[in-house]
Amino acid sequence: MKMKLSNEDISSVRVRQIERISGEDVRKCYQCGNCSGGCPVSFEMEIPPSQVVRFLQLGRVDEVMAANSMWVCVGCLQCYSRCPKGVSVAAMLEALRQTVLRKGEDFEKIKDLPYPFLKKAPQQALVCGFRKFVS
Amino acid sequence: MKIPYYPGCTLNTVAKHFDASARDAAVSMGFEMEELAQWNCCGATFPLTPDNLIGLTAPAKVLSNARKAGDTLTTLCSVCYNVLKRTNKVMKDSKEKRAVVNGFIEEEYDGSLNIIHYLEVLRDRVGFVKVKEAVKRPLKGVKAGCYYGCMLLRPFEDIGIDNAERPTVFEDLLRALGAEVVDFPNKIECCGAHLAMNNEDVVVRLSGNVMTSAVGMGAELIVTSCPLCQYNLEKSQPKVSERTAGYAGVPIAYFTQILGLALGQPVEGLGFEKNATDIMPLLQKKGIV
Amino acid sequence: MPRIGVFVCQCGNNIASTVDTKKVAGEMSKLPGVVFTCDYKFMCSSPGQEMLKQAIKENKLDGVIVSACSPHMHEKTFRKASEAAGLNPYQCEITNIREQCSWVHHDKTRATGTVKSIDLTRMTIERLKRNKPLKKIKIPVRKKALVIGGGIAGIQAALDIAEGGRDVILVEKEPSIGGNMARLSETFPTMDCSQCILTPKMVEAELNERITLYTYSEVEKVDGYIGNFTVQIRRKSKYVDEDRCTGCGECIEKCPFKVESQFELNLTKRKVIYTPFPQSVPNVPVIDAPNCPKIQKDKCGACAIACGPKCIDFKMQDKIVTEEVGAIVVATGYQLMPNERFGEYGYGRIKDVISGMQFERLASSSGPTGGEIRRPSDGKVPQSVVFIQCVGSRDEKKGVSYCSKVCCMYTAKHTMLYSHKVHGGQAYVFYMDIRSGGKRYEEFVRKAIEHDNAMYLRGRVSRVYEKDGRVVVQGADTLSGSQVEIEADMVVLATAIVSREGADTLAQRLGIGYDKDKFYNEYHPKLRPVETVTAGIFLAGTCMGPMDIPESVAQGSAAASKVLALFSADEMAREPITSVVNRATCNACWDCLTACPYSAIERESVKDRQGNIVRWLAKVNEGVCQGCGVCVAACRSKSIDLRGYTDEQVYAAINAF
């Protein structure tokens, strides 16, 4: 992989937007990798948590938007809980989701969900899932 | 002692037995869970982005109703607890957000409620010593793994029920009930949460890690405090058994069911039959029933 | 009429770019009493100073003002030059038109800066007109030093001062000197054995006639000032008569009780009567009183029976000794952050998770395993060891924000020691950055990797847990972008270096400053690295912040040379900018006494002929007074004035504004 970096990338407006929504400052992360080490779904993520932050530091929003990371984050807050710098990758991932959902683009279609699941699942799973996946 | 109580949606539907066993146990411990006259869904997830105030309106509404009933509110479900407690903190600490949210829900709520989990009622108000004295059917010889999950503990600065890395409240309770507790590495790791909706593979893997790590340390029973944890573990159990050599499954129950059992309540009323896993063989083996 | 000269400096462009210095000089020449003015590119340069001297002589100036940089920079320079020209040096005053004027104004038209410089200089002129010639204060110097802390830094300082021909008292709170270095196995970057290079120095300190060792002792009280400190030292009861004890060790042999050894970091036990380690200096055991059944409830007494020279005394009491010294070196060292704070790493819960310092003991031939690497839980030789760096360091949330500086290096050392001692064993190191900035340090780390096969993984560890008798480490390797899990036999945490517990109390006792992490503050981090703001008190070693042995030793020597310089004259001169009490109006309310942060105010009694006290007065100890002026503000009857900054002068300056 080769990246061509420019001043525009580093001061990307889109990253500032993610920062605004998430309330986080991407520069605070010193890339220690603790979040990626502890994230229970790291194995499933196309870009692990610390690299999500790295890409944002570099202004590469497209790369993280294309990855599944934000959709498989379970919001367990282990990343935030153990980050020595007090950075919440969880909040950044939620901000990324929000930028999609706020445009009205759904990640899940409610009508496609299997009936047995809708019937048996705890209400909280449905409500929470809708909040994470549906605009 | 009457404590205003917020059951939340799930405890009113698929987790009725969690709710009922808690209320019964409360009565035998000498307090009463008084359900709020009016309540709505808490939103089931605390908005992780601080700009999302809409997500705070539902829980704020719950809180402002609860404040009218008293200065304390207790809950059972870890998620409700997390959402209410964190929302309460925002309502208390941020003047600006409080104004916006109050404007939206047409209330004047100031964050003055004290949100406590049922476990805290037992620990701080009743006291585990008293709980121990009330035990009629000690869980002798039962090796229990206490599964905290995420929402009961994190983030520490907002929740603070116990040390986020090495909590003990759950174990202390189970010990008071006469059980042996086993410490297992994944007790504070995620079960897969809302991925139940669309990613069974991940859920099976995470829930599987929780169960196999508990059983690996000798647990014969897993105790939960969240209907979603309970659901994910129960639902994953068959697949985990299939995928893990030498793993034969483990009963999973709400802590309030176990509490009621130890307090000597009729076994039939504890709703064990509503759990997907059968705890009876274990209880029989240990001579508890 | 005074004859004042005003010299306005351009400081290259530093001042001239926002201040019209010519105009300032011109305006000043119009003021009454000003007989000479000029502006110049660099007043502090030799030609600049020459110009000043010449002007003083030629114009018979009785006061000069240099409008230039902060007095911190060049007040001394210009006062010296004035003195050389025959002027009382305190008749030379500085107006700061750089830090407080040109640097803070960006107005390139120079309007603001110029006006402000004119105002400031005019104020100084009015103050100068009311100056009185002052003389330096001479105080006698007691040529004996106190060193607090007998780690390598303190030992080095004591040895060098003694070498320089002065007496030293070395106070150490433990039963033996040596400090943390005594615990180390081998030392980076040269891998010499720590005991082998330390013990000779310890013995030298014991044998040197100029050094008095007070071990098991602590400084309780410090009074006085540079050249004239009075210190009280508590010599805790060892229950053993130091003078008669031969160090035979019979008592230790016979003592039937064991407790955890702090020196060995709880890896093994020691007797209740003990020396911390075999090479202890002095080689005199002490009784750990809280754990001794004889002292607590009069049972046992085996040691006293065993002791040939009969030097054990269960009734021995603490002693307070008072010493008079001229200088103090503080070298109280560091401790390690308690690992228990990191629940996710399992320290204290998982037996085979140990600290780096515990690893030093395992690797040390005098340690509990005789230098074999064996894990604490079952004594097995670990086939894989994970080292975790930066535990608590660089961690704003749960630890400290700074880098502990030595752990990268000692971790590399640990991997080498491990690979030399356990053939086929694999070391893994989780690191964030490798900080190896020292002579031959980078080569040392590369050797650990390239020669001794340590596997370095860039990333932090998220958690450590036990599984089937092994320790599982879960972390990240950010270079490959993957989560990694290693099943290891032992985990070593490179824990943060933090200040000693009680460092703040000692600092308050000494009147020296410390930072947010309770490390002691140097006077100037670059230019006066071993001095404190309190004259006569110096610093050395890790009480100032993390550092390694070479640096600690260098600082010990540096502090010693400062002490020797101070002791080189019989008297020392101090700045006369001190406060002075008006004896006629002082009504002894003692407001000044409570206000003074340096305890420079004393109570003085006035007696009649019969010797009855008729009056009390406040008195300023000129040796201690730092000229801060707090007492002046505190005094309600306006009975204290600060020399060089009297009320009269300050009001005159304000009125000139």
Ligand SMILES: Cc1cc2nc3c(=O)[nH]c(=O)nc-3n(C[C@H](O)[C@H](O)[C@H](O)COP(=O)(O)OP(=O)(O)OC[C@H]3O[C@@H](n4cnc5c(N)ncnc54)[C@H](O)[C@@H]3O)c2cc1C
């Ligand atoms: C695990 C580990 C490995 C290391 N390995 C190396 C290495 O290989 N090479 C290297 O160069 N450096 C190494 N270091 C660093 C080295 O330990 C320090 O640089 C050095 O020991 C500092 O010496 P010091 O005299 O400043 O402090 P200390 O050794 O801490 O000595 C301070 C002394 O003061 C005493 N004291 C404290 N308070 C008082 C008081 N109030 N009154 C009287 N006495 C008091 C203490 O008891 C102690 O004896 C290592 C550090 C660690 C943690």
Ligand code: SF4
């Ligand atoms: S844990 Fe925090 S500092 Fe470390 S990589 Fe993740 S976000 Fe960055």
Ligand code: SF4
């Ligand atoms: S909150 Fe999301 S990113 Fe953070 S550890 Fe949990 S799953 Fe991973």
Ligand code: SF4
């Ligand atoms: S037996 Fe007596 S002389 Fe020998 S070491 Fe012990 S105290 Fe000292």
Ligand code: SF4
């Ligand atoms: S010296 Fe190395 S291991 Fe120690 S805190 Fe600094 S970077 Fe971390």
